[in-house]
């Protein structure tokens with residue numbers, strides 16, 4: 001099939017950007033979206049032009065590196081699918097596809113479709129962990145954990161830190177990402193010990209990074225490639241409130 | 249070259265304790281005087297960087313992704329082994345040790361493997377304390393499953409995302425140290441050379457992938473945890489950025505490269521669908537717990553799988569290896585798949601595939617249980633192929649997956665360059681000629697959490713080295729070399745894309761040095777690789793400039809190293825005139841087609857030493873001496 005691509009191109013963080021149109025011909029349905037872009041880039045390089053910059057690494061939906069807004073939807077809008085796993089069989093001959101980077105104040109553009117997501121890492125550094133050092137841990141079976149708690153914790157822990165939730169939100173809020181980490185850890189007995197400190201510090205870091213407020217529109221959940229549930233945001237709000245009362 | 253493995257004396261099970269008792273210690277107050285560079289933030293690198301910082305060392309950590317959390321370890325699916333014997337099925341440290349040695353076809357170093365099995369139990373404790381949500385039973389205790397090459401259930405897992413959860417545990421520990429200022433993290437930064445002063449590793453030269461800036465970083469020791477080099481084959485299950493660059497540059501600075509030809513081809517991957525393909529996707533080996541592998545009995549049977557009656561199917565793994573069946577080790581399962589496809593019994597378009605069928609398991613356990621165990625793998629399969637594996641069997645085929653070879657290290661995990669340590673997939677030490685499933689995660693974390701924190705201190709105290717500074721001429725020289733090379737890549741402006749050259753190299757290696765190798769083919773590869781390399785430097789098209797975010801340049805640098813390294817890989821394969829584990833030389837096989845080892849002549853580690861651009865590398869041999877185990881022919885029948 002033959003496609004028309006409208007791709008956001010921006011030379012550097014402060015340079016102005018704009019959409020440039022490319023033709024992608026002979027696209028095969030079995031290709032992934034990124035493989036389609038690879039082929040376009042091969043063509044550009046052969047013509048001596050600058051290839052389109054975009055991030056990816058694992059190409060199997062787990063590293064969280066890929067990040068494209070496709071036709072206005074982060075990761076392209078297929079349930080539980082990251083950009084790298086989106087396949088061209090979902091498009092049809094003659095389609096025009098717009099491709100943009102994540103857009104959020106806290107995720108500045110580096111080049112073309114590549115953004116800087118270090119703000120997420122700083123939030124984790126502020127408290128997204130259990131404070132244990134290597135060595136001296138008790139036997140792994142010393143504390144039984146109800147399967148339901150472990151399952152729910154795992155649901156939250158599945159977050160790949162891609163940032164699609166932020167890109168989808170009209171306020172560019174990072175609540176789903178932060179709530180996923182807070183819930184993952186506080187659902188486990190090991191993580192309960194410092195739960196109040198954790199949520200307080202993480203929320204403080206989130207606000208400092210310039211992410212917007214959450215008005216629970218649910219647009220984050222809809223695009224999340226790991227289908228992280230909105231209820232985790234409610235859980236985090238409860239945790240935060242409890243921490244706040246405790247702090248008073 | 250001195251290949252002293254520095255294995256502590258005494259009985260096998262006492263060596264590590266003894267080492268820890270006899271090693272020299274750095275006093276807590278002095279630790280902050282030592283700087284350590286850790287290159288890599290995968291399981292090995294992140295666990296090392298975090299643990300060393302916790303001890304008080306000053307750590308600088310590098311990775312090429314935009315965040316340490318994205319290292320390739322994140323993609324591991326199936327699980328991690330540990331000799332906990334929670335299932336009461338007869339596991340023990342010795343059994344895990346023995347299975348690993350045997351799985352590696354008696355080509356790994358005994359003392360290192362025993363230590364690995366010993367510390368495996370601490371890893372699980374550590375990870376649970378960090379909040380890794382391993383799967384549990386209804387009673388609240390940890391669940392286990394079995395993996396290829398073992399007859400006990402010792403694999404811990406977190407759905408199909410074990411690597412992700414373990415890495416997030418290590419990443420969180422690392423993040424805590426970054427937050428405390430004990431680790432300085434350099435994401436999107438690629439190490440391009442190791443710097444030696446007076447023969448000791450004293451730092452690295454790196455390129456900032458966003459700005460193109462080339463900088464020097466000094467330290468008292470350098471730890472490489474840069475992962476495997478499977479991407480030399482172009483198509484593999486590895487992430488796109490995985491590379492040989494870091495360890496290959498260290499090799500060129502004098503670190504011996506051990507067993508480069510030991511590569512693992514994983515039996516259960518989604519078959520190739522076309523030329524555009526950028527990577528291959530693994531379907532976790534854990535699927536072989538419940539899936540049955542088969543092909544039609546007769547060649548050219550093109551009926552849809554469900555229309556082929558039981559009596560006309562060949563469950564070849566169950567037939568050939570009745571006691572391990574579908575759980576035969578990877579090298580054996582991969583070769584068996586190749587064999588049936590070579591006979592013309594392969595399935596799918598192109599005939600390069602076999603079925604992995606869940607119909608029996610679904611009948612026995614119900615679709616729900618299967619979905620619970622492998623749901624994410626089934627949906628991944630459907631995303632890629634458009635097929636529903638609950639209804640039709642999966643089609644799978646072997647693909648390059650893991651590299652057992654790597655930089656040579658001694659018992660301390662130090663390379664032949666003093667002060668240069670190598671951890672995780674980047675070193676060679678624990679898996680011999682074939683790695684068992686769920687053992688790489690174990691090894692990466694063992695190295696990072698439980699080995700390097702001890703051995704690095706011993707080095708600091710015994711080496712008594714002066715502090716280095718980046719103003720030293722050796723740093724300037726290395727920076728200059730990196731700049732010249734970068735400029736050279738950008739000045740070729742030829743007509744072929746780097747990808748097309750890489751693809752050609754990969755195809756050559758896959759054909760001549762893949763699942764089956766023989767002398768004539770290897771010699772042909774050794775003739776063609778230099779030609780391809782010459783074309784690369786004459787005709788590659790690397791667009792853009794250095795002072796920029798330039799992904800084409802990054803890729804070109806890595807492929808340039810593959811163009812040299814591929815030769816080393818084939819040379820090693822040619823030199824090893826025996827079959828062992830993943831290294832199968834068609835000239836050396838038993839009557840029923842199994843790998844035929846030659847312990848008389850090849851029970852050694854091949855360690856290659858760089859001799860300069862014009863000369864072939866020199867081979868050194870570390871004999872493999874087994875004190876505890878007897879070398880036998882592997883049998884999984």
Ligand SMILES: Cc1cc2nc3c(=O)[nH]c(=O)nc-3n(C[C@H](O)[C@H](O)[C@H](O)COP(=O)(O)OP(=O)(O)OC[C@H]3O[C@@H](n4cnc5c(N)ncnc54)[C@H](O)[C@@H]3O)c2cc1C
Pocket residue numbers: 287288289290291292293310311312313316318319320321322323324325326327328410411437438439440473474475476485486487490491493494530649650671672673674685686687688689690692
């Ligand atoms: C799809 C898949 C599934 C797997 N499943 C399992 C499993 O179930 N069980 C199991 O035990 N094993 C599994 N493995 C193997 C296992 O995941 C890897 O061997 C292991 O994670 C490697 O860890 P590592 O820390 O050594 O390296 P990696 O995780 O590869 O990390 C390498 C690090 O080095 C950095 N780096 C590399 N080069 C440079 C450079 N030049 N400059 C700066 N930084 C650099 C990278 O940024 C990265 O941070 C699997 C592998 C694959 C591919």
Ligand code: SF4
Pocket residue numbers: 158159160161162163164165166176177180220223224225226227228
């Ligand atoms: S919550 Fe979902 S969308 Fe947001 S970072 Fe995590 S995986 Fe990505």
Ligand code: FES
Pocket residue numbers: 055056057058059060061062063064065066082083084085160
């Ligand atoms: S490239 Fe890793 S999630 Fe898409």
